[in-house]
Amino acid sequence: xxxxxxxxxxxxxxxxxxxxxxxxxxxxxxxxxxxxxxxxxxxxxxxxxxxxxxxxxxxxxxxxxxxxxxxxxxxxxxxxxxxxxxxxxxxxxxxxxxxxxxxxxxxxxxxxxxxxxxxxxxxxxxxxxxxxxxxxxxxxxxxxxxxxxxxxxxxxxxxxxxxxxxxxxxxxxxxxxxxxxxxxxxxxxxxxxxxxxxxxxxxxxxxxxxxxxxxxxxxxxxxxxxxxxxxxxxxxxxxxxxxxxxxxxxxxxxxxxxxxxxxxxxxxxxxxxxxxxxxxxxxxxxxxxxxxxxxxxxxxxxxxxxxxxxxxxxxxxxxxxxxxxxxxxxxxxxxxxxxxxxxxxxxxxxxxxxxxxxxxxxxxxxxx
Amino acid sequence: xxxxxxxxxxxxxxxxxxxxxxxxxxxxxxxxxxxxxxxxxxxxxxxxxxxxxxxxxxxxxxxxxxxxxxxxxxxxxxx
Numbered sequence: 001x002x003x004x005x006x007x008x009x010x011x012x013x014x015x016x017x018x019x020x021x022x023x024x025x026x027x028x029x030x031x032x033x034x035x036x037x038x039x040x041x042x043x044x045x046x047x048x049x050x051x052x053x054x055x056x057x058x059x060x061x062x063x064x065x066x067x068x069x070x071x072x073x074x075x076x077x078x079x080x081x082x083x084x085x086x087x088x089x090x091x092x093x094x095x096x097x098x099x100x101x102x103x104x105x106x107x108x109x110x111x112x113x114x115x116x117x118x119x120x121x122x123x124x125x126x127x128x129x130x131x132x133x134x135x136x137x138x139x140x141x142x143x144x145x146x147x148x149x150x151x152x153x154x155x156x157x158x159x160x161x162x163x164x165x166x167x168x169x170x171x172x173x174x175x176x177x178x179x180x181x182x183x184x185x186x187x188x189x190x191x192x193x194x195x196x197x198x199x200x201x202x203x204x205x206x207x208x209x210x211x212x213x214x215x216x217x218x219x220x221x222x223x224x225x226x227x228x229x230x231x232x233x234x235x236x237x238x239x240x241x242x243x244x245x246x247x248x249x250x251x252x253x254x255x256x257x258x259x260x261x262x263x264x265x266x267x268x269x270x271x272x273x274x275x276x277x278x279x280x281x282x283x284x285x286x287x288x289x290x291x292x293x294x295x296x297x298x299x300x301x302x303x304x305x306x307x308x309x310x311x312x313x314x315x316x317x318x319x320x321x322x323x324x325x326x327x328x329x330x331x332x333x334x335x336x337x338x339x340x341x342x343x344x345x346x347x348x349x350x351x352x353x354x355x356x357x358x359x360x361x362x363x364x365x366x367x368x
Numbered sequence: 369x370x371x372x373x374x375x376x377x378x379x380x381x382x383x384x385x386x387x388x389x390x391x392x393x394x395x396x397x398x399x400x401x402x403x404x405x406x407x408x409x410x411x412x413x414x415x416x417x418x419x420x421x422x423x424x425x426x427x428x429x430x431x432x433x434x435x436x437x438x439x440x441x442x443x444x445x446x447x
Contacts, residue, residue, distance in 0.1 A: 002428045006409040075405030079398050081430050094401035098387075222425050297413065301406045361386035368404075 001218075001226060001283045005071050007290055008282045010300025012067040017310055017343045018336075019061030020138060022054040024318045025336035028329040029054070030262050035326035050332040057336075059248045062271040063278035065141055066211040068303070070279055072145060073215020076152045077159065086157040092149050099149070099304070102368040103142045106308040107135045113312060133203045136311050140203035147205040148212040159216045166213050174210035178269040185254050185266060211275075229284035236281040243274035299344075302351060305367025309347040317342045371419075371443060375436045378414055383407040393436040408433055415439070421446040 028035075029051065076095075080087045107130045114120050121129065129135040133143030148155075158166045180196040187193045200207060218225050229236060247270040255263055267275075290296070299306070318339055321328050328335050354363050369377075376391050384391065384402045397403040403411070411433065412423045421443060432442040 002409070002425050003412065003423075006406065006413070009406065009409075072405060075408065078405070078408065078428065079430060088399065091399050094399065095404065098401060098404065226425070297410075301410050303406070355385075361389075364385040364387050367385075 001222060001229075001286060002074075003287070004282050004285050004290075005074060006297040006300045007285075007293060008067050008279065008300070009071050009303050010296035010298070011282070012064040012071075013299060013303035013306050014296070014344070015057075015061040016064045016138075016307065017340050018057045019064065020310065020314055021336045021340035021343055022057040022061075024314060024339045025050070025054045025332040026262070027318070028332050028335050032322060032326075032329050035322060036330035038330070053333055054336060055251070056248065058265055059244060059251065059271075062247065062267060063275040065144075065208065066272070066275040067279055067282075068141065069145070069148065069208055069211035070215040070218075072148065073155075073212035074219040075215075076149065076212075077156055077216040077219035080156055085160060086153045089153065092152055096146060096149055098364055098368050099142060099146055101365045102305070102308055103139065103146075104130070105366060106312070107139065109312055110135045110139075113315065132201065136315075138307070138311050140201075141307070143203045144205060144208055148209070151205060151209075151212075152216075155213055155216055156220075159213065159220055163217045163221060167210075167217055170210040170213040173206050174208075174272060175269065177207045178267060178272050181266040181268050182254075185258055185263060214279075229280050230286065231284075233281065233284040233288070236277050236284050239277040240274060240281050243270060243277055247271050247274050299348075302348070302367070305351055306344065306347045309350060309367065310343040313346045314339050314343045317346075371440050372436055374418065375439055378418075379403070379411070379436065382414075383410060391436065393440070395436070396434060397436070398430065398434060403433070411439070415443060419443050419447070 076087060079091050111120070111126055111130075120126070126135070131143070133140035155166065177200060180200060183190065183193045184197055188197070247268065250268060250270050251265065254268070255261075321335065321338070328338075351363075351367055354360060354366060359366070372393050376393070379397065379402065380391050387402050388395070388400065391397075391402060395402065408428070412428060415421060416423055423446075427442070427446075432438055
């Protein structure tokens with residue numbers, strides 16, 4: 001179980017990169033079509049393979065954030081000695097320091113990019129965006145993780161005394177959050193939709209508390225939970241593939257019901273079940289050797305730094321192509337692939353350079 | 369090179385990432401922030417490969433990874 005967590009983290013960051021590059025591909029398809037002489041959205045109809053290819057990538061990546069949180073929960077529980085009731089605040093703050101400083105650094109880089117573009121939103125708005133992880137859409141995860149660590153002392157205490165209460169309570173919250181997404185998708189203008197959008201932003205801990213708690217409980221009760229997945233790889237893999245397919249078609253169905261040509265992806269109940277079965281599948285592999293295990297694990301170990309730095313890299317590459325090579329935007333899959341490769345390789349290169357330079361003592365403050 | 373030194377070198381070069389300039393055998397790796405969660409996983413792989421031991425799920429507990437000395441004791445117990 002434990003030995004596959006680094007691999008899970010590696011797969012998760014790789015699919016996050018694919019997911020975000022897919023977002024750029026969809027942007028080229030829907031918003032930048034004028035750059036290659038197509039009408040907005042028409043590209044989708046002339047390039048169905050591209051559209052469904054990008055949607056498949058998006059659907060695969062749904063497990064990523066739950067997986068990161070699961071792994072984080074697993075290891076925060078690990079740092080508690082058996083004789084202690086919960087984690088020490090000192091350990092929490094040490095961990096937070098190495099999350100917060102790199103997050104602020106990369107957020108300021110993003111702010112600098114906005115300034116260069118002439119889109120600086122002002123000091124107050126920028127502060128709000130940074131505090132809610134919204135300076136760029138992907139950074140909400142860091143704010144989420146920080147909240148999880150701050151809650152960890154109470155969550156671990158509850159996990160040690162009443163694990164079932166913690167799991168059931170957070171699972172119910174998770175179900176509520178995903179159920180609300182259907183209202184947000186189908187009736188975004190309704191009063192209920194507006195309330196949920198306002199009070200359940202994706203950076204708020206309640207929207208993902210279950211996954212972090214699940215990691216904590218699995219870590220503390222490893223032996224008891226291992227019966228759920230040991231020797232059950234085929235079953236969990238089967239469920240994962242099935243739920244991925246159901247999730248894919250569910251989204252197409254929801255898009256049609258919404259009456260819109262394209263809607264930004266939101267995690268539904270089916271997606272949450274898929275994420276759960278994906279994690280269980282990975283844990284069930286245990287001692288089995290997986291594809292490119294060593295390399296994926298190495299990438300997994302660098303996941304936080306990659307997560308922070310791939311966003312500005314992708315933005316620079318994507319907008320660079322928009323201005324310099326707009327014809328490439330009409331080949332959305334090729335464009336997506338370029339964004340994905342540069343989104344992975346440039347951060348890895350930057351990390352290697354920092355590690356070998358006098359800046360290496362600041363490495364942890366740059367990449368975590 | 370003795371086991372302690374091998375471990376110190378690995379933690380220093382691969383995992384500490386500049387968090388501490390000199391690691392001693394009894395430094396608390398977790399509370400001092402020298403090791404993070406992903407670092408522990410890397411360390412498990414390193415121990416299995418370098419010392420030819422198998423680290424089971426139940427071995428991955430804080431007591432075995434708290435300090436370089438604790439890791440060393442754990443390795444000896446697995447041999």
